[in-house]
Amino acid sequence: MATQIVMDQTGDTRHFFDVDDxxxxxxxxxxxxxxxxxxxxxxxxxxxxxxxxxxSFDPTAEETLFFPRVAGG
Amino acid sequence: MFAHWLFTATxxxxxxxxxxxxxxxxxxxxxxxxxxxxxRGIALLREWxxxxxxxxxxxxxxxxxxxxxxxxxxxxxxxxxxxxxxMDISGRPTVGLCFVPTxxxxxxxxxxxxxxxxxxxxxxxLAVANRFPVQAT
Numbered sequence: 030m031a032t033q034i035v036m037d038q039t040g041d042t043r044h045f046f047d048v049d050d051x052x053x054x055x056x057x058x059x060x061x062x063x064x065x066x067x068x069x070x071x072x073x074x075x076x077x078x079x080x081x082x083x084x085s086f087d088p089t090a091e092e093t094l095f096f097p098r099v100a101g102g
Numbered sequence: 103m104f105a106h107w108l109f110t111a112t113x114x115x116x117x118x119x120x121x122x123x124x125x126x127x128x129x130x131x132x133x134x135x136x137x138x139x140x141x142r143g144i145a146l147l148r149e150w151x152x153x154x155x156x157x158x159x160x161x162x163x164x165x166x167x168x169x170x171x172x173x174x175x176x177x178x179x180x181x182x183x184x185x186x187x188x189m190d191i192s193g194r195p196t197v198g199l200c201f202v203p204t205x206x207x208x209x210x211x212x213x214x215x216x217x218x219x220x221x222x223x224x225x226x227x228l229a230v231a232n233r234f235p236v237q238a239t
Binding site for chain 2: 041074
């Protein structure tokens with residue numbers, strides 16, 4: 030089961046989906062595009078725990094984290 | 103006459119107390135909700151920290167990250183504003199950096215976004231960050 034984690038005012042919202050389910054995968058890809066389009070950054074972690082930013086939907090990613098754009102505080 | 107006054111006064115006090123209890127209950131509910139949000143933010147942060155960063159954070163409420171472009175070390179302290187410092191090679195803070203994700207997020211989320219920004223896109227994070235002087239400790 031793969032997860033998309035979206036940071037929000039509740040802490041985060043998690044969307045779980047089965048990568049073998051084409052409809053769920055399509056919804057996950059749509060969510061990825063919608064979030065990145067409005068400025069969210071998508072980051073994925075590999076098995077070693079290394080984090081990288083991704084600009085395109087990765088259907089093999091176990092966990093994708095979305096956080097809003099950063100700005101000067 | 104007195105009985106009527108007593109009845110009215112009792113009802114007013116009762117109504118006042120009921121409103122106060124309701125307000126306190128609502129306040130308690132808000133604080134509990136805030137605590138849950140903060141806890142979830144910290145749990146998410148800990149999940150995404152490296153093992154070394156997690157140990158450091160659990161011990162000190164801060165962790166260090168290395169900028170992906172410059173190799174400089176930054177310290178991210180618990181907080182949601184003005185909580186990042188650039189460190190020199192001897193581990194002293196040289197300048198404070200203030201950059202945060204938009205959207206009024208809890209501290210754990212803010213710190214995680216700062217970590218990923220510095221580790222994967224240092225230039226952009228530094229470009230938007232406001233700088234402030236820090237006292238070397």
